[in-house]
Amino acid sequence: MSEPSFVAGDWGTSHLRLFLCDAHGAPLEAVTGPGVADVGDDFASTFDSLTSRWQEREGPLPAILCGMVGSSIGWMQTAYVACPVQPAQLANACGALRGGRIHIVPGLSCRNRLGAPDLMRGEETQVLGALQIESSLREGRHLLCLPGTHTKWVVLEDGSITQFLTAPTGELFALICDHSVLVEDGAHGVRLAAGAAFEEGLAEFERYPHAQLLHRIFECRSRRLSGELPAESAANYLSGLLIASDVNGALSLLAGSNTRTVHLIGSRGLAHLYAKALAAAKRETRSIDGDAASVAGLTHIQRLLSRQMTAYAN
C-alpha cells in the first residue's frame, strides 16, 4: 500500500516553513510564510494560498503542522502533553481541523529540574525527528540542546522525553543588543555570531563558571571603555558570555555522568556557537539540521495518524 504525499509545516512565532513531502517524508518543495504573530486570524487563508499550487496539482493533501500554530494565539489550541512522553502520545493528542485533513501537534509540559513548570511547542517534533534520524538516541540516556530565542535542553531516556529546561538565551541577547547601553549603538538587529570576541566571552565565563551572569555582562561596556574590546565586538563578547552561562548551567543541572555527547538540533550558525561552548566544557557534540528534524518528526506523526485512520476505517 502506497502512502499519500502530505504537507509538513513548522509554524512558529516569527516564521512559517511548509514542505511538500513524498510518501517517505522526503521534502520535494518548500515555501516560507509569515509567523503566527504576524498573520492575525488569517491562518486558513495563509495556509491555503501558500499550498494552493500543490493542492491544485496533487489534489487535496493532508497536512501536519507543529509549533506556535497550536498555541492560544495559533490556528487551533492543542494540549500540552505532560512528560515523560513517548512519540506515539503526540499523535494521540493532535488537534484536527477540516474533518481531520489538517492536524496540529500538541506541545509538551514538564516540571523541570529546578521545580518550575516548563513548556515547549515545536521542539518536541524536532526531538521526535532526531529519534528517527539517529537510531542511537532510542536507547539509554541522552542530552539534546535546541538553541534559539528560547533554547531548550531535553533529556531523552530510552526514547522518551523525561524532562526539559528552557533558557531565553537568544531573546536576552536580542534585548540587550537592541535596547541597552551595555552594547554599543548600532548593534540593532545583530544576532548571535561567532568570532574572536565570542571566544573571549566564552573563555572569560569559563574562568568563573559559578559566577552569576549578572556580574559579567557589564563587561560588554567596561571592556569597551577601557579599550580592551573594540566597540563592534561587544555583541559577540556578550553572546560568548550568554551561551557559556547557558551551557555550563544546563550541564551542571542535566548532564548525567555518562552524557559525554550532546546532540544539537538547529540552524548551522547557532549550533556552531553552542558546539564551541560545549567543547570548552569538555563535551562532544553531534549536530542534526533543524529543518530535517522537523520534517522527520512531522512525517513520523503523520504516519502514525494515517495508520490510526486506516485502523478506524477497517
Place this chain on the structure above:
Amino acid sequence: MSEPSFVAGDWGTSHLRLFLCDAHGAPLEAVTGPGVADVGDDFASTFDSLTSRWQEREGPLPAILCGMVGSSIGWMQTAYVACPVQPAQLANACGALRGGRIHIVPGLSCRNRLGAPDLMRGEETQVLGALQIESSLREGRHLLCLPGTHTKWVVLEDGSITQFLTAPTGELFALICDHSVLVEDGAHGVRLAAGAAFEEGLAEFERYPHAQLLHRIFECRSRRLSGELPAESAANYLSGLLIASDVNGALSLLAGSNTRTVHLIGSRGLAHLYAKALAAAKRETRSIDGDAASVAGLTHIQRLLSRQMTAYAN
C-alpha cells in the same frame, strides 16, 4: 573661619538633584532637573537657570557635582581614579570649570573580582558620604551595596575602596518588563517592586542558588501559563529572581568570613528589596539614604577642595 555655603549636585544619566547647602553640608533647599542624557550640550544654561534664585540671593556660590556629568557625555570629562582609593584622592582628581568655582568629581575604576575592568561614576561620592555618616565604616572590612539600574557592590578596607563589582540588575529588569514576552504586556514602565510574588521569586532562587539566572527567568511566563502566577505578578516574581541572583552571586564573590552586615545605600524602596534578599541569605543590613550619602560625600570633597584653595592662597 566660617566656610561659605555651596551647591551640591548629583547629576546622573536620567536625573539631576541640586542642593543648596550651608557651611556644614546641611541641605537647605533642593531642586530637580533633567539628566545628562536629556540636556544635550546645555549643561551650563541648565545649571545656571536651576541655581539662579540661589545665586541672586547668596552671591556667586561654589558648586560640586558628581555622577555622569563627569563622563564623556557630560559637562566635562573627569578621570577614572584606580582603586584602591582614599577619599582625599577624589578631591585631587576633580575637574574644574569657571576658574575653579564648579568642580566635578572623578569616577573610579578597578579590576574586579572576576578579572574584568569595572567602572563607577556617582556612587563613589555616596560611599564617601557613608564613611562620614557611619564612622564604624572607617576601620576594618565592609561590604556595601548601592542598588539601582547598575547596582554596585563595594568593598571598603580601613576607609579605602579596594574593589567593586557592577550588576545591571535594574536595567535587565526594565528591559524584560518593557520588551519581552516573558512578562505580560502592560508591565511597561513597572519598576522593581515588593509583594508576595517578589518573595516567591526570592525563595525559588534560594532553593538552587547555584543555578544560572538564564534557567529561571522563563518561569515568569511558564508559571503564568500554568496558572501558578497571576499575570500581574510576573514582574514582581522576576524582580525576586533577579535580586536573589545579584545578592547570592555578589556575596559568594565578595563577602569575607566576617562580613555579617551589608550596608545598603540608596532609595528606600530598592534598599527594602535588597534587604529582604540579604536577610534570606542570612545577612544583616543597615540602610543609608542615597541623597543623604551623596550630599555628605559632596560636602566632604568640597571641604577638602576649599582647604586646598586656602592653602594655595596662603
